[in-house]
Amino acid sequence: MLDERKTAILGAVVQEYIATAQPVGSGHIAKRPGVAVSSATVRNEMAVLEQEGFLVQPHTSAGRIPTDKGYRFFVDHLTQPGLLDETMNAQVGDFFAAAHGRLEEMLHRTSNLLTELTTYASVVVGPKADAAIVRSVQLVGISSNTATVVVVFGNGAVESELVELGHDLSDDVLARAAAHLSGALDGATIAAVAEIPPSGDAAVDLVCVTAFDAIRQVSADDHVYLGGAASVAATFDAVEVVRNVLHTLEQQFIVVSLVRDIVDRGMSVAIGVEHGVEPLSACSVVVAPVVVDGEHLGSVGVLGPTRMNYPQALATVDVVSERLGRRLGES
Missing domain, CATH: 1.10.10.10 (Winged helix-like DNA-binding domain superfamily/Winged helix DNA-binding domain)
Incomplete structure (x- = not known):
């Protein structure tokens, strides 16, 4: 000491x-x-x-x-827990008061908000769709043997996936398959449904199984939104550091693993080599979990040079994570 x-x-x-x-x-x-x-x-x-x-x-x-x-x-x-100034607090409040519509759009705009407030790169990891209640399911025919399955979730997320059905199908079969999927999924979560029960019609069942497999896979993916990569790159003089930072930020798996590891370790700040991602050793990361009803559904954070303004970064991330959690809880 x-x-x-x-x-x-x-x-x-x-x-x-x-x-x-x-x-x-x-x-x-x-x-x-x-x-x-x-x-x-x-x-x-x-x-x-x-x-x-x-x-x-x-x-x-x-x-x-x-x-x-x-x-x-x-x-x-x-470093004392900082407080956002009045102007920034008002900006965050106005943002979430006007945040309606698709979840993906709100999360993307939240990453931009974090960059605007801090000038650092931002990351927002949203809730996985498979844990949200299904509100509706649609099957839209694209050609005689392809369709798009669209699932709207109660938290505002929308997932869609193109599926190859392998043989010609009529609009009637698609309509009956969509109705059967809706009956099995509406009001449930994707994660809680092991399989779609048979309908008694082989053609309908094939469509349902194919569509459900596709939507189950895509709804289990992480929803990651990055902003401000150019802003943080501009804070470094060394070309090699800039190249490393930009290249690493392009790799979503690394970014998600980095944020998740910091949160799992109970940390809010990882400085330089502490986070273990060597290409980002010139950077610090400030993160906060997004919690809804006691459940950790996502994370928000900023990434900047190790000489970042830590009090402001901590205050910004805390306020945005709290307001995002409150907004998700209202969905």
Whole structure:
């Protein structure tokens, strides 16, 4: 544990580096409120903080910058739960007050909202459709042997999938298959239905089984919405870092696994190498679960440089996750 003076100096260095992205010198820190010691004393203490792994000097003639360990100390010991300012709070409130219609559209727009509020990349992992109540099922013929199965869920999600039926089918068979599917699924969840019971008509049953298999597969997929990748890339100077960040954000499986792992570990902030995704080692991730009636249905988060504004990021993610959970609970 650092003593009071080293804690104050480390906090000042972190805050200054977050604000300027420039190595921080002892003379500048000595003038900060709450430090109140000479530049020489600050310089000595910064040297000790470097030896202990909280700071690093990128160039011999430059000041110092925080390490992942320094940021972790700052987040754990010096970061108070932030509050969104009045304008941002109003923006979040207005957004969710007007958020109606398809769930997918709302989640996509929520990712854009997070980026607007923080300037970082955002990720929203929505609830899987297979846990939501089915409101209606439709089968729409596309050709003589293909159809689209469309399922509307009670939470506003809509899933559709093109199915190959393998042989010519009449509109009458499709209509009877849609009615049979509706009878088996309406008011239930996809996850709770093991199979569609036989109708007594082989042609209808083939359509129902094929359609149900397709919709069961797609409704079990994660719904992931990313925003602001270009914004976070612009915060890095090194071309290789930018390339790594953009390439990794394009891989949904990695992003979902990253967010899920942080939440499962009971963390709200993962800094640099802590999250274990090497191409994103220059980034920190701030996440919060989306909870509805005590059930964890999704997550929201932001990804930015390790020098991100942690108090603002934590406050933004907490408010948006709470409001999104409340909105989903109203569905």
